[in-house]
Amino acid sequence: MTVSETDAKRHLLMSPARIDRTITRIAFQIFEDTRGSDQLLILGIHERGYLLAVMLADKLSEIYHTKIKVCPVRVKEHGAASLPEDQDVSDAARGSKVVIVDDVMYSGRTMFEAIRKITTDGRPEEIRLAALIDRGHRRYPVELRYMGLYSPTKLKEHVHCRFTDEGKPDGVWLMASLSDTT
Template identity: 30%
Template sequence: MNTKAVILDEKAMNRATTRISHEIIEKNKGITDIILVGIKTRGIPFSKRIAEKIKAIEGKDVQIEQLDISLYRDDLSEVAENPLVKQNQFNIDISNKIIVLIDDVLYTGRTVRAALDAIVDNGRPKKIQLAVLVDRGHRELPIRPDFVGKNVPTSKDEIINVKFKETDGSDEVTIIE
């Protein structure tokens, strides 16, 4: 596999995170009742970064939850013969809250669909919004993000590789062939 292009470097990722954070605040007229939910794996560090930016802007903490959607995947049988199934349980009541679901890359929409199922199983939020660092297209389900760091048209043969310092030791987004 060869790196075709660097789409976002560390500075560009920081700018995208700052912009998305401002957009979340503006769209919701503040941060009252907002809960950020990061999808495992790279949605979690991205959600923490957004929370840090929001705190710097608003001067208040925003609640963060983590979501492991493995139980909700529609391709479990393709992943393993006996897949590991985990129960999701948020630490707080999400009823009547605004959930901002956060992931690194939006592709087919299947991960987001699974995350929506998991969220609804944990309560009835007032609203669910979607924030992604990269939207690469090729949707298989009618899912559209509310907040996007960068739209990157790709072919189905290409891979978007997102790295965060917290999980990978560096910050960058690349296209791999």
């Protein structure tokens, strides 16, 4: 269940400028870890993770002075029906150093499913995980290598990363149900 903005108390965690600085920092961290690799692939978890992955790939392309490949990866969430494939990500990942990007990491389930999906048929050289926000509350054995902000939350709080219609980040908010604050 999603908490609507009218039913929640909001607190700004990251402004658009801070998001941009954070993506730049993560890009330099990835560059330091993968320097010399010509097989870098950035995978963004559909949909907000992919928007961040595109930003990250653009920053990395500037640093590497070459185009960095970015692809969306779709995973089933909470019993949803199968999603159509944008492309075969396991083929793209084969032999690559892969960074999987999402906007918010909570239990780790989505990242776990993404890892399972790309390793089903492909065999990446390595997989690293990145998220703009880490909420804690891990239930799956996944660890972020690159993180923008660690913000442990209460179970009934939500973190929402918003984007403009043009796909640019509009901010990250911590949202608490009004019923939890009274």
